[in-house]
Amino acid sequence: MRNIRLVKLTFAGILATISILSFLLESLFPPLFIPGSRMGISNVFILLAVLVIGNVYGFAVLTVKIIVGSLFSGNISSIMYSLPAGLIALTIQIMLLNFSKRFSIIAVSVIGSVINTVIQNTVFCLVTGMTEFYVYLPYLSLTGILAGVIVGFAVYLIVKYLPTTLLQKLNSQDKISED
């Protein structure tokens, strides 16, 4: 008997790896218009984890991505403001997805992106004492909207065109047996 949990865990590991790699790759490119702004492509895989294998795996992928990504990028202190912002934004996204089915994934992604930006900037200014950085927040929120739209569209297209049988297997709660 093959335990579906093992399959989900493996898939979560793959998503976490791709998320970390895309985060590091993005770090090598210049920021988008504003210092500190990124497309956030790594968030595509976090949202995918939430939609395909479950909320807990989504949180796990997010946490692993932030911690390992910060370690490899050489900016360990960014964990202090990235982790709470990411957790709060993902929680709000999951609440919007689960408690109301009337919002599209793109709108949820935009909300998550903007909230993540605002919280991250606020916590950064409070922790480092560099309140001058607040002046970038309005512009960062605009790039956050753009990033949210792109991430949302990417997730929408991936889920739309991935084979249903694959997604059903990952989403199944039952154990499956080998023949």
Add this chain to the structure above:
Amino acid sequence: MNFEQIKTSKPFKIFDLFLYCFVLILVIVLFSVFVFFPANANLVNAGFKVILHDKQIFTFNYDTHTCSLLPDYTDFINIEDLGEGFYNIKIFTDQNKTQYNLLTVNSKNKTVRIADANCSISKDCAHMKEMKESNDLLICAPHKLKVLPLNIGYKPPVTGE
């Protein structure tokens, strides 16, 4: 919502407007800070000051080409005169002199920018636009370094006859 609902749903739903309105209001509130706290256009940008770990360690005057350093930091700041008003200022931000930020000063145009740093692989500080106006700033968060304008002097507003 799970993936099956997303497969059959459209990319835009009418209730998304509520979320987009919330985002729009949030952005307007954030930008309103610039309305209530506008920059002082009458300040004269005479130079810049470097603040490291909340301590002002260095100042530079564009007109006189003079600088002042904290005595404890003389070994941590290297100034290279490139001629014609251009300077490279390398600031070591840790005790072991392994972490640095390189400032490029153009005293003719009264600008300064962070040309290089080894803070992280993204080097966000090196991509900031040069500091020219009296309300610009440069920040390197990993090194806790700030470069702020040294607004000395005050130009009176132009009045009509």
